[in-house]
Amino acid sequence: MLAVVLVGGFGTRLRPLTADLPKQMLPICGVPMIEWVVGHLATHGVQEVGLSLGYRPDGFLNAYPDGQIAGIPYRVAVEPEPRGTAGAVRFATDEFGVDDTFLVLNGDVLTDLDITDLIEFHREHQAEATIALQPVPDPSRFGVVSTSLDGQVKEFVEKPEVGRAPSNNVNAGTYVLEPSVIERIPSGIEVSIERETFPELARAGTLYALSSSTYWLDTGTPKQFLEANLDVLLGRRLRRAELPPAHLDPSAEVVDSVIGIDSRIGAGARIQRSVLFRDCQVGAKASVINSVLADSVYVGEGARLEGCVIGHRQRVEKGEHLIAVKRPDE
Numbered sequence: 001m002l003a004v005v006l007v008g009g010f011g012t013r014l015r016p017l018t019a020d021l022p023k024q025m026l027p028i029c030g031v032p033m034i035e036w037v038v039g040h041l042a043t044h045g046v047q048e049v050g051l052s053l054g055y056r057p058d059g060f061l062n063a064y065p066d067g068q069i070a071g072i073p074y075r076v077a078v079e080p081e082p083r084g085t086a087g088a089v090r091f092a093t094d095e096f097g098v099d100d101t102f103l104v105l106n107g108d109v110l111t112d113l114d115i116t117d118l119i120e121f122h123r124e125h126q127a128e129a130t131i132a133l134q135p136v137p138d139p140s141r142f143g144v145v146s147t148s149l150d151g152q153v154k155e156f157v158e159k160p161e162v163g164r165a166p167s168n169n170v171n172a173g174t175y176v177l178e179p180s181v182i183e184r185i186p187s188g189i190e191v192s193i194e195r196e197t198f199p200e201l202a203r204a205g206t207l208y209a210l211s212s213s214t215y216w217l218d219t220g221t222p223k224q225f226l227e228a229n230l231d232v233l234l235g236r237r238l239r240r241a242e243l244p245p246a247h248l249d250p251s252a253e254v255v256d257s258v259i260g261i262d263s264r265i266g267a268g269a270r271i272q273r274s275v276l277f278r279d280c281q282v283g284a285k286a287s288v289i290n291s292v293l294a295d296s297v298y299v300g301e302g303a304r305l306e307g308c309v310i311g312h313r314q315r316v317e318k319g320e321h322l323i324a325v326k327r328p329d330e
């Protein structure tokens with residue numbers, strides 16, 4: 001089965017981490033996010049991946065020049081301009097030529113979802129499209145879905161006002177689609193699958209959804225990106241990662257943090273609930289708390305960072321204090 005993975009967004013909420021790289025090339029415990037996504041698909045029988053690209057396609061092409069990601073062959077469709085989530089599916093499937101049931105995924109969602117189950121459910125119900133749902137405490141930031149007992153979608157409401165959501169099951173960003181869905185998406189323009197295609201399919205009575213409670217995280221904000229790293233580190237996922245060797249002074253204190261390859265942590269420094277990409281340098285007695293540091297960031301002696309997101313090659317000088325007014329969750 002083919003999986004079309006949407007990875008063309010600008011990732012503005014993760015700037016400056018996404019200033020040079022697409023979001024899905026950012027590391028989760030040292031492994032690019034796209035490898036986590038594709039590796040999971042491979043465990044559910046996906047044989048080919050179609051990357052739907054827009055922003056920084058070179059980020060993927062340079063990293064995987066042999067045409068494989070996590071051992072799975074991939075093709076690419078590069079949009080001339082952003083087409084939105086449904087427009088991207090239309091553009092990519094026109095490029096790839098699709099004549100059988102296929103999967104579509106938001107490429108910035110990390111999940112242990114049982115995709116095999118979802119496909120079986122889709123086939124049993126002879127659905128035209130099936131959405132994976134995830135129950136969440138506050139559904140107001142998501143596409144909220146209510147279904148009848150057999151899973152037929154009655155209502156699909158994108159980002160309802162607080163207290164107005166018809167259920168707490170939200171669109172988890174994994175879909176099983178029949179090729180007929182492609183015909184419903186106008187070509188050459190921006191179209192949203194959440195706001196246009198799904199409501200149309202719900203009205204036609206051919207949209208189904210299956211809820212399951214499993215590991216699931218949308219990594220779109222710095223707080224969630226940090227969480228995604230800590231979830232792997234602390235063993236909350238099915239798959240684990242081997243952490244690369246880092247150079248820690250024996251008197252440095254590292255708590256719940258991911259230290260990237262070739263990074264160096266000086267004497268008496270403290271790193272807590274943070275992610276450092278590769279080749280960062282943290283000086284003696286500096287502290288980095290609740291922060292994300294991109295590749296080759298320099299933090300001088302005694303500097304203090306709290307709730308910060310620091311871009312590639314930036315320097316925080318000796319003794320500087322950078323304390324975010326808000327935590328990095330917006």
Ligand code: GTP
Nearest residue numbers: 007008009010011012013052082083084088107108
């Ligand atoms: P923000 O700018 O921070 O909102 O991030 P984003 O651009 O990634 O948008 P969002 O998180 O809503 O996107 C969800 C998924 O769809 C991500 O995997 C994006 O890469 C992808 N995506 C969003 N818009 C497009 C688009 O126009 N084309 C393609 N191919 N993918 C898209």
